[in-house]
Amino acid sequence: MPVSTESTSQHQFPCRKCGANLTFAPGTSSLVCPYCGEDNAIAPDVKAVIQKLDFRQQLAALANAEPEHEVLTVKCTCCAAESTLPPNVTAGVCPFCGTAIVATGVSKRAIKPASLLPFKVKREEAMQAFRTWLSSLWFAPSGLFRAAESNGVKGVYIPAWTYDSNTLTDYSGERGDDYQETETYTSYENGQSVTKTRTVTKTRWYPVSGRVFDQFHDILILASESLPRKYADRLAPWDMENMTGYTDEYLSGFVAESYQIDLAGGFDRAREVMDPTIRQTICRDIGGDHQRIGSTNTAYNDIKFEHLLLPVWISAYRYLEKTFHFLVNARTGEVQGERPWSVWKFVLLIVIIVAVIGIIGLLANMKH
DSSP: OOEEOOOSSOOOOBOTTTOOBOEEOTTSSEEEOTTTOOEEEOOGGGSOOOOOEEHHHHHHHHHHOOOOSEEEEEEOTTTOOEEOOOTTOOEEEOTTTOOEEEOEEEEOOEEOOOEEOOOOSOHHHHHHHHHHHHHTOTTOOTTHHHHHHHHOOEEEEEEEEEEEEEEEEEEEEEEEEEEEEEEEEEEEETTEEEEEEEEEEEEEEEEEEEEEEEEEEEEEEEOOSSSOHHHHHTTOOOOGGGOEEOOGGGGTTSEEBOOSSOHHHHHHHHHHHHHHHHHHHHHHHHOSSEEEEEEEEEEEEEEEEEEEEEEEEEEEEEETTEEEEEEEETTTOOEEEOOOOOHHHHHHHHHHHHHHHHHHHHHHHHHO
16 A cells, blocks of 8 residues: 555564564665674565656545554654664654654554665764765864764655656747848947947747647655755765665665655655756747747656655764764765854964065065
8 A cells, every 4th residue: 555654663683593683784675683683685586676656646545545654763862863763662862963852652644665775885884984975174163073962963864755747738928049140330440430340149039839748757855854965965875776675674774764844845856857857848949049938837746756765874973062963875885965164273374484485475575
């Protein structure tokens, strides 16, 4: 069922050798026991079939569905991120802002993820990337490394949508065709008035209207509001060709955030992504040397969507009461991050520069 509710706790996967809870091992297709090291492969027949769903049918289903179970969620009162906790854990730290949080039972309708990209970059690799990034920061506060290092990195599955759509756009506007004219003008040379001619380019504008067709596939929209959008978007591209069907095994040992941008809101953002391409198609259809688009009316047809999860290593560290984020694409290793600046280091640098200039000037005067 596309509309689903989650159980009050995450599934647990006991080790067949010692009975301890297994966690997914990044870069593999196995669950690994953190105690005895036993490798428990994810059964191939457990993997779900990836299918795209009808957008409008799903919206109708969501409108008519009723909550069925109490869902154990963790909602941060500081940044409003909503995510899961490991089995039998009812308190923790928000991976998005570092604030202490406690789980609460909430009845909620939700669309179950159809697919995901499993973690590939290991925690140690992400942590080393974090250290390398921190050490490269100029004018960072002296206590930054210690504050960030103590927080470490946490593996989080970020929710996302993909959309397919065929669009049909009626438009009106103007087509501009250039032409050349010879014009006469007067200039002054050696104090004398001289009449000359020159060729100038002008444009004739004609009213136009028409209809264009576009096809869009896999428009990716992040469904999280918990991360700075410009940094989260820069984690792309994602190797979407390696998506696998959603199963709980891949989430074992990690946090999964619930989507904050719903299905309809995600498509609103997808339309913003589609709009430049539609306008380019209109301009090609108008032709000529210049185009002006007056009005457009776009119908979005055959809309399909997929709800998926993307793996990210996150460090949310606080410095001087402000939260900063460090992100690693857990598939490609792409790094993005926010950083604070040390005002005192800037001041010290200016003082040193002024002092050096002063010394150079003093030595120059003494020499003369």
